[in-house]
Amino acid sequence: MKSGLPHTQVLCIYQDATGFIWTGTMGGGVAKFNGSSFKNYDLEQGLTNSIVRAITQDSSGRMWFGTMGGGLFYLHNDSVYPFKDSTIDNTVYSLFTDAKGQVLVGHASGITLIDKMKAKPFPEKIPTYAVTHIMGDAKNNVWFNYNDTYGIYNYSEEKLTKIDSSVGFTKNTVLFCYQDLEGIIWAGTADGLYSFSSESEHPHIKFHGKLEGIPEAFTFEITEDRFGNLIIGTAKDGFIRWNKKTNKKVFINHNNGTLADNIFRAIKDREGNVWLSPYGDGLSKFNDALFTRYSTKEGITNRIVSGIVTQGDSTWISTANGIFLGIDGKYKQQFSEQISTAITAIYKDIDNKIWFTGEKQIGYFKNGKTVNLDPTHSKIKAGKGISGDSKGNIYINTWGDGIWKYTDQLIPFSTPENIITSYTYNVTIDSKDNLWISSFGYGAIKMEGKKIKTFSPSEGLLSDKVFTVVEGKNEIMYLGTNGGGLAILQHDKWIRNITKADGLLHNSIVSIYVDDNNIWCGSVKGLDKITMQPNGKFIIQNYTKWEGFDAECMLSSIAKSKTGELLIGSDEGLIIYHPEEDFPLKIIPGVIITAVALDYGETDYTKYCSSSNEINGLPIDLVLPSTVKRISFTFEGVGMNYANELSYSYRLKGLDDKFSPPIFSSEITFHDLAAGIYTFEVVAKIHGISSTTATYTFEILKPFWKTWWFISSVVLLSILIIILFFRWRTASLRNAKNLLEKTVRVRTSELRTQKEIVEEKNKEILDSITYAKRIQSAILPPNKVVKEYLKESFIIYKPKDIVAGDFYWMEHKNGKILFAVADCTGHGVPGAMVSVVCNNALNRSVREHGLTDPGKILDKSREIVVQEFEKSDQEVQDGMDIALCSLSFESPLEGRERGVILQYAGAHNPLWIIRNGELLETKGDKQPIGKFENVVPFTTHTFELQENDIIYIFSDGYVDQFGGEKGKKFKTKSFRELLLEICSNPMEEQKILIEKAFDAWKGSNDQVDDVCVIGVRI
CATH class of the missing domain: 3.60.40.10 (PPM-type phosphatase domain)
Incomplete structure (x- = not known):
């Protein structure tokens, strides 16, 4: 309920075509889950009964809800409406949509079919009793059962077949049935689990009981995980994960994973996750078996695991409440009388001796007792880390008291050149017996005999605070820093940094383990696996709550068991990584368009569209006038894995052919669109994987001055005006022409006279000049x-x-x-x-x-x-x-x-x-x-x-x-x-x-x- 689920008791789980998980609850109505948040539908949204037992989605996308006492309901335009029909009892137990798109309603009086929003009876005569479960098999046959001694019915090719105690059931009270990927029908009954082949006309029913390690008790739910393992929900033993190939069965209950032992419902979603409803404990997602968490149920009485040491088949861990020894997965506190305070680190020396340090503690185990090297607590007040070299020297890091060294006695350890190392985290001894000190403020300090070298930001690191140093192959040193990610050195030269920008969960690395070609990095955000490639590149795999790792890693608290599991100390106990279960999660995001809004939130579309979609209420054939200046779209994405990383890309065809860069807002608004036909498209994305595209098409009309009739009218009017103007202008020009011609005749006569005078004068002047030339030529x-x-x-x-x-x-x-x-x-x-x-x-x-x-x-x-x-x-x-x-x-x-x-x-x-x-x-x-x-x-x-x-x-x-x-x-x-x-x-x-x-x-x-x-x- 803290996550938004309206009630702790979930009665049914259903996933729709888009990917949303729908849950019906015991008194909170219906909740729709998108991977990160819930949206609830209860009395305020139209339900008349808050106990919802069944959910389905029909072929048109409409959601149906069956209630215990309120009848049948459906969702229209995000509101709930009752479906009234006299043949349907008010108590609805089950809902199923068949291959024809019909909704089969299992209620207290049998089955009713709903086809295109009309009710009709089931085609065969069946007992008028409560049908509690309906399912379809791979061949589209319908299977249903009653909450009584009627067995199972199979409706195939218009033929009804009953399967009951006459063919192998001990009791006929069948609670649930499921067909696996191999075609086997599994039936959960009041006395256990049964199976039979769906291909046989006269099936042989097999009982799976105590001889196979299966409880002979109420079995409520059956499904498969993404690996084909059978998931069997029981009334008091949690659920069973049954690998049918190896016949290995793992019980997962309140001792090792679930919140309750009564698993009422279970489904597998389209991304391969298994969703469970432990009775009274809400909704849970089962993250396979990649990680196992050991805590109080396994004997570890404190959830803070600060150190891990393996010793053969045994595992020693230090906690905030002492030291525990684990054998075969069972842990027991050691020396509780001598050690009762917080232990921050634990170490196994070259003689297989176990050392420890912590709050006012420094010592080791000998002959079943603890030897305290600082009984007066005058030297070690806050031990931070402990380690040793090949000569048997022990080094203790403290927070404020520097480093102490123990050979025959406990003495302060000083570094050459008087580098101040009061605050340190750990001392690592490399393959050449050099000391690497992880310090606060001085980076990593390497001591090679009396030579000393520091590695800090001036040498390439991104932080001068180093939590831990671990040596890998080829003398490569891995440094986990506070805020600077992972730094990699080789032969005292900085090679590179790997940070959150490269894909790490966090830039503060508190623990490192190197195996084969992987570097494991623990942080407060989870666990990272860095796999180095031959070309120098790398791949980072994150492990968070989505993969089952929902904890913070502790300082230098990581090791590997004899059998190859990775042991990680965290604030939620000891977490064990099982490499054989490590398969990438499947990612299938989905998206729907939930609303269209016009200027200032207007949603009255009646004047702009022919009708509205009966499922989501969106307007159909939306045609908007040019006066609409804004149109907004609201959409919702869904993803059951990495939902917190879900983003969206969109485009408006008709405006832009390219999808936008990723955005995290679920609403987008377009302003001042020109006239035309547009299609809004949006996809949801997680880790670069896109959903199918949700689309919505609408049209914006041209303003009246751009319409053909207005343009035609303007053109005709313009032509008329031009004609009238031309006629007026022609008449004016004609009159002006006549007047001008008259004036021209007068002026022409005058000019002719003047021209004759000028010509005569010019002739006289020219004659004079010509005569003057003769005179000039003569001289x-x-x-x-x-x-x-x-x-x-x-x-x-x-x-x-x-x-x-x-x-x-x-x-x-x-x-x-x-x-x-x-x-x-x-x-x-x-x-x-x-x-x-x-x-x-x-x-x-x-x-x-x-x-x-x-x-x-x-x-x-x-x-x-x-x-x-x-x-x-x-x-x-x-x-x-x-x-x-x-x-x-x-x-x-x-x-x-x-x-x-x-x-x-x-x-x-x-x-x-x-x-x-x-x-x-x-x-x-x-x-x-x-x-x-x-x-x-x-x-x-x-x-x-x-x-x-x-x-x-x-x-x-x-x-x-x-x-x-x-x-x-x-x-x-x-x-x-x-x-x-x-x-x-x-x-x-x-x-x-x-x-x-x-x-x-x-x-x-x-x-x-x-x-x-x-x-x-x-």
Whole structure:
């Protein structure tokens, strides 16, 4: 009842298809068990009688309950309802669901069948008496018996057969029958156990009585465990575990396992566990025979077993109430007069002598008496552990008084280097006689002669508190720590730690035993078996209450018997592990969906579904409006093994195709789901094993604005609006078009008139500019004059517009050929006007003033230009940049041939001479021909030219032209490279190449300035 069972007397046990265990009780109604907790159904849930004798589940999943006086009930939507029919007596003894899905109700007046919630009589005439048990065999035949002298009935192929004393029963009072896996029918009667073959039409009944070691008394229940052993429940001898292959029978009763000796009911669940109802002691699960617990019933009067020593066939144990000696499973306290206090440790030395220590105790047994080595209790106040080496030295660990050593007398044991060891647990002597001290706060201390080494967190351990040290194979040392799990060392080097994260039950290991390839670790949570693999990996098997080990292990209290059983000291007595019974528990979890809730817990589904499931009450064909923002699912898992580790994974198909990571909550809520059809799926998991999937499908409707009719209406309305708008717009456009056409006609007429005026003006202007070009062309030197004086030469002249600001000039005076390239301010008409003024200034300087020196010509030209522009009321800053050359053919100097003299003066524009593939540059003065501050005379530069020297003068229009791939200026550097590349060509070819290079560079770009280039070869 402490676990939640509503009553201590269980009258029936049943497992449903999902895996839940249902119990009917003597006054607490029905209890459903999921492996860890109970849910009860009693008067508040709808029962009218709390004594429930029978339970079954029909083919649709509905649970049925038979009561002693209240009639028959069924479960619907988690509430209990009565099933009323006049043919069913109010006292129901048994329930069974046959292969056809019919529920057979055994009651005080016989059997009634329920098929699809309708009652009908049993097809054969049977005695109208209380049918106390009904079962089905492997061939779907029905067997039933009465609580009186009617024997057993078999209903097979619409034929009823009676089996009673006429074929072998001593008495006809059959209480229970069961068919085993081999097809044998076993019958429990008032006088014992019977069996017969179900295959025989005239069976031979065999009685199993005292000659076979079976009590000849009431036998209530029969089943089999997962190994095929027969479990026989008796009225006063507990239950019998009968191995039919070996014929070994083990009685399990209040002396060695059960709480009571009257076993009223027993079943095997689908995971292989056997469930029992000891009369008046609730519900018990039988965990096979893997562990046996010895305590008071076996003579051990104290349940705290602190130490174990085996001596041949005998076992010595120390407890909190002295020392006990066990022979053949029976224990008797030893030397109770001399030893009455708590003994914490026991040890067998090399001479087979038994030593002990504890509270104010240290001694050994000799000649049937105890020898106390500290009779005044002045040395050992709290003994913790005791051990010895191969030389016969005994070491006693204490809690607060350090370590004591006994050889001939009891003396304090000191460690080298004065390591403080006041609080220690044990001393272990390894195969090389080295001492290992398990200490509190200093880890493990190894003493190898006078050398000392400590093993603590700095060496790899996870704790500096070590409970115990045990040596295994190949000098491997296993250290059980307080909080750091198991540490493994070899040859004084840390190898690894094994902790709870790896699968241990707990990180505090208080006892260790090593056998074969296993390391056994005891903790307060139970027992672990670590099996090492050849590849260095390991497998951990836990032993807890689920396997039958429901106790806490004690410090260094573990040993192995002569016959191979592991002996474990615990706080619940001496526990014996039987390796031949060690088979993994079967795990079959189950899960059901118990509830669906909407926003804020709403569960009124009537407006959203067609109906509800008659078993669990869940809505069928649930269709939810889009206004529902939340939907929650509650589910319940079941597992009879490791139920405390049960978890869930879920997914909502339609939202996510993957199952969630494990969760431990049994409820999940989904928010703001879009319209669609969804299926909620959930599985229960234990140790990675999944249950079958529980599913629930529902639909969420689209909001009305997403429905086809609303969308269609909106589309039609939109089309209508578009049509009306289009018509209105067309009419508006038509009116606007008419108005526009009228306006356009008026404006067109006006524009035509204005266009004619503009065209006339443009024509006049163009004619004027064209005429100006003729005038400008007239002042330029004719080609024949140029060729007359400069035979090997070229002139490139490219105005940006019709007329230009650039011009070239030539004059012959006093045997000198004067020529220039000028760049006047601006281009087009303004530049052309300036060029006329500047051209006139050059002519006057030469013709009127007779000047031939280029520098003086430029000085005079500047004077004339400034005078001309100063005649205006406005200040005029215009002028020109120029490169002016003078060529003269003079008499040769002494000893030289006749030479060519070149004089040059420039305003900004340079002179280039290419001689023998090298370009010589002479820069002009940094002042223009025009108004300028800080005026200085222009400089005349004189050169003696050589044959094939080439003179180049030019304006800046060529090098300033934008173009190329990146739209940049051509630049002086590129022009220099071009001239050097083509200088060996004839002058006319050079002209063509220079023009092509300019056009290629300019490409589709506009010409930015006037271009003028003159080249002369000597």
